[in-house]
Amino acid sequence: MKVGLIYTSTTPELIELVEREVKKQLGDGVELISWEDPSVLGEAREAGYVTTAAAARLIGMYMEAASAGVDAMLNLCSSVGEVADAAQDVARCIGVPIVRVDEEMCREAVRRGKRIAVMATLPTTLEPTKNTVLRVAREMGRRVELVDALVEGAFGLDQNQFKARMAETAETVAGGCDVILFAQGSMAYCEEYIAGMFHKPVLSSPRFGAAELKKALAAKGVL
Secondary structure: OEEEEEEOOOOHHHHHHHHHHHHHHHOOOOEEEEEEOHHHHHHHHHHOOOOHHHHHHHHHHHHHHHHOOOOEEEEOOHHHHHHHHHOHHHHHHHOOOEEEOOHHHHHHHHHHOOEEEEEEOOHHHHHHHHHHHHHHHHHHOOOOEEEEEEOOOOOOOOHHHHHHHHHHHHHHHHHHOOEEEEOOHHHHHHHHHHHHHHOOOEEOHHHHHHHHHHHHHHHHOOO
């Protein structure tokens, strides 16, 4: 079994988390092949949205993964999640599921409470994630309130600095929310830290994405 991991940026923490969670679901025998194009996220950050050229490069990575014979792929960037949504018809046509790492996490946030704090280091990740939460809430017949928690200046910090900045931002929203949602998979190593500090449910995407990947492969009949 072969799985494509589609990144627009990587950190050692993110790679480790994603590969660990995928192997937890699929076993150590799964073959993981990564594709990465940091210019996709870089261009989206600079423009404030996913440009035509950036979306085309992302879709190109999907097609490369499909051509390489992957059984399914995991889209690991929430900033470009809406491109993954748009590619679903093609995914069904070619028989290679494209699983968003964050969609089921957003559903779980809606299940957990009405008032959801969305934490992100980038506005270009914050808005698409909020849109996904609102979409799945509509699909589930629930009303939610979203609280922005933009972690200013956190992009590129080392682990200790990053955790401290995450805690500072979480403190401003934790008292008024039911659940805290991390918009970026790279934040996942802070999940237990923030949950323990503020005694709130905290959700990060890699474990949810890996579980959905397993479901997609089972539905395809390769598990």
